[in-house]
Amino acid sequence: MEKQDQLLMKKQNKNLVLEIIKNQSPISRMEIAKVTGMSPTSITRIVNELHLQGFVRETELVTSGVGRKAVLLDVCGDVLYTVGVEIDKLIIKIGIVNYVGEIVAWKGIPRDVSESYYETLEKVNVNVKELISKNCILNKRIIGIGVGIPGSIDYKNGVVKVSDQLKWKNVNIAKDLKQLTAFDVMIDNELKMKIVAENSKGIAKDSQNAVLVGIGSGIGSAIILNGEIYRGDSNNAGEIGHTVIDPTGNVCNCGKIGCLATYISEGALIDDSRKVKEIDTIDDVFDSYRNGESWAINIMDRTSTYIALAISNILCLYNPEVIILSGNTIEKLPEIKEPIKQKCELYIWEPLKERIKIAFSQLGDRGVVLGAAIQAQNLMLDLE
Template sequence: MEKQDQLLMKKQNRLLVLELIRAMSPISRIQLSKVTKMSPTSITRIVQELQEEGFVRESLIESTSIGRKPTLLELCPDVLYTVGVELDRRIVRVGLVDFLGELVDFKLFQRKSQESYKETLNNIQEKTVQIINENHIEMKKVIGLGVGLPGSIDYEKGIVKISEQLQWENIPLADDLKELTTHNIIIDNELKMKIIAENTIGQSIDSDNCILLGIGSGIGAAILLHGEVHRGTSNNAGEIGHTVIDPNGVICHCGKVGCLSTYISESAIIADANKVKPINSIEEVYDAYRSKETWACNIMDRVTTYIALAVSNMACLYEPEYIILSGHLIDELPGIGKFIEEKCDRYIWQSIRQNLKIVYSKLGSEGVVRGAAIQAQKVLLDL
């Protein structure tokens, strides 16, 4: 075997053992040997290396097996950290995440309406340093930052191609942030980061085929197929907000007519509400809906219909095991789920509906931050 191949295989075996300890912790060397089909000698050697490097430790939990009890192994949570960042139009969230994917600390700050790109970057840098120092983490243990933001993102080059919400176009965000923070940076669309969190610590841990729908200021989706984020040709797969559902509808900010987004985005809901009475914010519509005002119920009835149609279309295209509903609308109006599901029962083809689980994200405002940090760990950890 070529030396290059040997090195690659060694790396893959180490990663496999590490991921198994993560998934099945606490686990014995014997179990690892059985699951990986590697010899006990190889497992002992790999585990010893990982222990010496600080990734793995012996657990204090005792094995329940009969006879001589094997020592169980677990990951060391504090061997390394990543920082997750969620960038939105008005809010920036920063979270410190440990090797187990647990959130150690979380901060958020407002983005001023006229805040420049440079100011936002400086604020991220400041909050990152602050969160690391306040938790007394050695800087060298932080292996990088993951940033999730709305828009079309060149994931490989680290470029924001266009973000309508942030008003950024063709910006080398990863390079600029690396220069400022000196950390390695990965960036991606926020929902593509969030689905990593759902698949690691959230609602779809037991499935490799799931879709996350985000419903708020806009509507979008992230698709996980066979455990990998489905990106399409240029990382725009999942932009269902711009699927045309009525060629005679109203014009969308993308320039086309009748996009799904023009029916269920917050600005569309507010525009509809203003036909009845002066309304300034989505919260006013939600309050009126909670008070069962007829006009608000009618608007939300239409919104749930379009959400159910979006769920139906995604389900028919990909037949996922889970469709996870998330976003401001779902967080604010949890009771609306049952209306969406009733309509899904009506619209989705029975052969697909019977195997589809519609669930709701429980990660709230931490979802993108944790997903971005976990993804940063996956990409940047060099074993």
Template sequence: MEKQDQLLMKKQNKNLVLEIIKQQSPISRMEIAKVTGMSPTTITRIVNELHLQGFVRETELVTSGVGRKAVLLDVCGDVLYTIGVELDKSIIKIGIVNYIGEIVSCKSISRDPLEKYEETLGKVTNLMKELIGSHNVPNEKIIGVGVGLPGLIDYQRGIVTVSDQLKWKNVRLAADLQELTGFEVKIDNELKMKIVAENISGKARESKNAVLVGIGSGIGSAIILNGEIYRGESNNAGEIGHTVLDPTGNVCNCGKIGCLATYISEGAILSDSRKVKDITSIEEVFNAYRSGESWAINILERTSTYIALAISNILCLYNPEVIIISGSTIQNFPEIKEAIEKKCDLYIWEPIKEKVKIVYSDLRERGVVLGAALQAQNTLLELE
């Protein structure tokens, strides 16, 4: 038991040192010793091990100031890679991400909303092989794949319980994709993957408590509390699209009446627009708003009202430091931001309004891919 405790302690120390170098590089061995409280001898041993394994390198930089100069350390981005995949109703995106969180290659292809599960898996596998081959990434350096997709996801068993957008139910996505690619696969809801990216390199990187709201083909949220993803009992925390706004309202495809998604999602906006005009795409609705057509202004004004109400309710429930708004609706129709902000100012409770930051994601179309790859790295990387 004592030997196992010692091995565990050594592993934890090694992980801690590597994380400090990764977060604070360039950094000297002496600075690491001060931060960790470990002896310089222990730090030197750990750094040497990490160097031999390819994780750490000495930079050409040295510390400044008086006294003996110390060589600074940095991490090696090409020591390993993970692959991030985003699956959505009409698109598949795949990116290769290195150890320091840089997307070294990314590509997207279209997906037929009605295509079969097996066809989508085939597209993912072929595109993945194409990316790996075109950028000469050695397979042995790829430690795994992360997949983000809309729906209710059993991330522990790798099963898509239900995805309305993809028309999937109880599919063994992780196991099936692993069999096709040979890589270990982790799956999760797309917004939970995206908030990982926001927490590491986006608008939530300095926050312990944050909420990400995604508005597009559907609507949902992901929550970080005390630095960890809050999942709830069955990984469904944040599914705000099925909170009921009006029990006498629109019928939702979940079977309930008056769900938030039936007022905010792009499908709901299109459905209401077609009651007035022959509309074929969401872009036509946005253009009609820009042209000053009253029906489009009314529909999108109502949409911004419901978005603000959803944000207000989230803030009262979780009281985060920052709430990040993202999604295709925000990207393709930035004019809605001003309306959301005005209505947030109207509806958000004053004591919360004074403290919270309401911001918009900068990660745009790469957020889910990056987050999925980073989550795969977080869960699959095992230091020897």
């Protein structure tokens, strides 16, 4: 038991040192010793091990000042990679991400709504392997795949319980995709993966409490509380799209009446628009709004109102430092940002206004892929 405790402590110390170098590089051995409280001898031993494993390198930089100059340490981005995948209704996005969280390869592949579950998985398999081969990355350097999917996800068992957008129910994508690719696979809700990216590389990087709202083919949110993803009992915390705003309203795919998603999702906006004009896509709705067509202005005014109300309710429940708006609607119609802000001024409870930061994601269409890859690394990297 004592030997196991010692091995565990050594592993924890090694992880701690690597994390410090990764987050604070370039940094000297002496600075690491001060931060950790470990002896310089222990730090030297751990750094030597990490160097032999390919994680750490000495930089050409040295500290300046009086006395002996210390060599600084940095991490090697190409020591390992993870693959991030986003599967959405009409597109599959794939990115290869290195150890320091940089997307080094990227591909977007159209997805047909008529595709079967297995056709989609085979498409992911083929394109992941092509992307790895095209970028001359050795398979042994890929430690796993992370997948972000809209819907209710059993992330512990790798199962999509239900995805309205993809029309999938009770499918074990982690197991099935691993059989195809031979890589370990983890899956999670797409917005939870996107907030991982925001918390690691984006607007919420320095926040302990943050909420991300995604508005597009559906609407949902993801929550970081005390630096961790808040999942609730069944990983469905943040599913605001199925909060009821009008019990006599529209019928939702979930079977309930008056869900928020039935008013501001892309499908809902298209359906409402078709009552007035022949509309094919959400882009047609947005073009009509830009052209000043009164019906489109009314629909998007209602949309911005419901978004602001959703934000207000989230703020009252979780009181985060920052709330980030993202998704296809925000990206394709940036003109809606200002109306949302104005409506937020109207509806947010006064005591919350002073400190809350409302921001718009800067990660574009790569947030889910990046977050899924980072989460895969967090879960799958096991230092010997």
